Amino acid sequence: MKYTPGQKMNRNAARTLAAFSESMFLLLGEKEFDKITVNEICQRCDYPRATFYNYFDDKYDLVDYCWYQLSKDIHLDVVQARPSGDALETVFDEAFRLFSDQRDLLNRIVAHNPIDSPLVTHFLNHFTRTMTTILSTGMPKRHGQTPLVLVAQYYANTVLLVLKWVFLSQHETTLAEARTYLKELLTKPV
Amino acid sequence: MKYTPGQKMNRNAARTLAAFSESMFLLLGEKEFDKITVNEICQRCDYPRATFYNYFDDKYDLVDYCWYQLSKDIHLDVVQARPSGDALETVFDEAFRLFSDQRDLLNRIVAHNPIDSPLVTHFLNHFTRTMTTILSTGMPKRHGQTPLVLVAQYYANTVLLVLKWVFLSQHETTLAEARTYLKELLTKPV
DNA sequence: TCAAAATTTAGACAGTTGTAAAACCACAAA
DNA sequence: TTTGTGGTTTTACAACTGTCTAAATTTTGA
The missing domain is CATH 1.10.10.60 (Homeodomain-like)
Structure with a gap:
């Protein structure tokens, strides 16, 4: 660029x-x-x-710019406005909405590019990065010894994992179900 | 290939x-x-x-084969041998060992290729995939509504996230510390 | 051991890539 | 209007890619 x-x-x-x-x-x-x-x-x-x-x-540079254009729609201020507690849920909902809005485009993309292709991977990586920066400000404080950056990356990863499942692996899933998945993953089962 | x-x-x-x-x-x-x-x-x-x-x-095909050669060293049977409970810890230790063994190579690679480059991303993706297949057999059963594949991907993601932090982002970290990070991430803090 | 089958190699080809130099244009200041 | 400046376009170029054909070589199995 x-x-x-x-x-x-x-x-x-x-x-x-x-x-x-x-x-x-x-x-x-x-x-x-x-x-x-x-x-x-x-x-x-x-x-x-x-x-x-x-x-x-x-052309990689261009496609990067394309993802940037898409992700512009996730408003950073949403997070800062809220008290830290449910920042994650807010961001997840916001991202879910964005992906829903772009569902047609995403469907067409995965119709031609396998889910593990460099393109789709790059797409997901882009969003993981922007989500990481969003999340790294509104994280709950107590995480023992684990560095905060790592924690933010962890949450971003998990959010994107669920979004990938729903929108790119094409599993029909409602927002409510997706929320449940995210919550269950983030809660230790044992 | x-x-x-x-x-x-x-x-x-x-x-x-x-x-x-x-x-x-x-x-x-x-x-x-x-x-x-x-x-x-x-x-x-x-x-x-x-x-x-x-x-x-x-050349992408070749480099894929290279990663395959590397990951051959993670023995699948380690996991099956053990009762499900600590499968994750075992696999993590195994992968940590493998990455330690290849530390020189990894250092040289990240010296020339940025951490977010397609190459490094591809490398991590490869290991995430193999780790997902390894983990999808030995997962604890109770996970509510969340599909098992998603759960396996989640654990694989998180393991690789920590490994990336330690070996590719070049933070000096001992096995014990890395284990702590993983455990803290997988445990809900709130 | 020999001939058929398969694999490897040399060479050539059309299409793509990224760069560089020069011509070109629009627009603002003199 | 003229001139200068910054950005756009044209054209040309060397290198790389992936495919193909035909010749050379190796492998196979009777």
Whole structure:
């Protein structure tokens, strides 16, 4: 990413970025990520190849920007607003809503890309990271010796695991069921 | 992978596979995975390019085989032998040992490949998968409504999270400390 | 031991990638 | 209007990828 996202940028650059990510989203719904070429992306939105490399390092960079655009919708402030206690549940619900909204897109993506493919893995990793940063502020304090970063990663991991199960492994699951899964996982069974 | 691993294969094929993965391991210690080319791999072990594509689809395929070779050392039977109760601890110790043994290699790899790079992610994913299959046999039964596969993935995730912290994020940690982290994470703090 | 079957290798090919230099354009300041 | 500046586009290029064909070599089994 040569233009840092969230940066001030002129109308033209914004339009170009939007066009490229639009192309990518369309292509992701049509074919395997591996088979998508930079040429194809550029044809789609009618920009020359050089312009693509002007904005992005490669197609991985672009797809990263796509995930960034998606995850923009999870509002960080939701968490800070609440007293720490149920921060996790709030964030989970928020993420669940976001994934629901994008269900069509996600279905199309997993139709062409296996669940363990680099693409899907990358997607999940992106969200795990953003969720980790969200969670690392609102964590309950007492965790013995375990470093806080590790704890935040742990919660983010588990949230994303459930979301993956529901939305990418395509198990029909209601929000209530998903909440139950999360709670049961986080509660020691023995 | 065109030759299914674990298959019966003649001495020659075995030697070839070994030579290629040897090359890959060496190169991984020297430079970023992205920058490694198939040509380079072949020069290293003095096999023609056509032979490479005879055995592997691409370099990702080869590196997958490398991880497979590494993880061979975790013996599945360890788990089956034990009564379910402490299966998790046993597997964790076993994996910790394996990662310790390969510490030099891992250090060299993360020296050239960022922790969030596709390569490292792929590495962790591979182990998460094998650990999931190991764990899905020896899980404690009572988990409410949560599907068993999900539970196994959860434990595998958490184990690998700690291992990643210790061996890839390079935090000096003893086995005892690591065990504590794992236990604290799996125990609900509230 | 020999011939058939299978595997390995050399060489070539079209398509892709990422980079670099130069031409081009839009827009603002002089 | 002219000029300068920053960004866009064109074009060209060297390297890599993955596939294919045909020749060479090895393996197999009768």
